[in-house]
Amino acid sequence: MTAGATVGDTIWYDINRNGVIDSGEPGLADITVTLLNGDGVVVATTVTNSSGVYLFAQLPPGTYTIVVDTSTLPSFWTQSFDPDGVLDARTTVTLRSGEVNLDQDFGFAEPAVLPPPPITTTTSTTTPITTPIAPPVTSPPGITPDTGGNFGSTLGIALLILVAGVGLVATARRRRTAG
């Protein structure tokens, strides 16, 4: 019969992100922690208590991996400290018979630069999106600044006026002739 080993024990809010549990930095409660054995099989799962403490006890000696379920952290929080130095929210330890290893602490905090808030679509018309307006093209009066279609329609209107004018003149001539 070998004495059971214990591993833990703190997941904390590393407010100043220096990797050290400073006074005033609280533990993170209700964070899910999973323990895998050397074969990667889940041995146990627990959650941190109100002080951010987790413990796995009565373990046979061997190699274990502690995995912090980051989905149970506040949104957008990132890791500031990992026992093995690699910020992947997991660490592997080898426990001797009866060993008590309470140095497997993980620090998390908000990112130094917060991500932009999620874009929310709004139907409000009180704050319309203003798009930059190109300055108007100034041109001498009487000249159409645009080309193409506008010119064509202008030409069409001019032709209509011309035809109407010819018609009026012809009508007038006919009236004079008749009178």
Ligand SMILES: [Ca+2]
């Ligand atoms: Ca700290």
Ligand SMILES: [Ca+2]
């Ligand atoms: Ca790690």
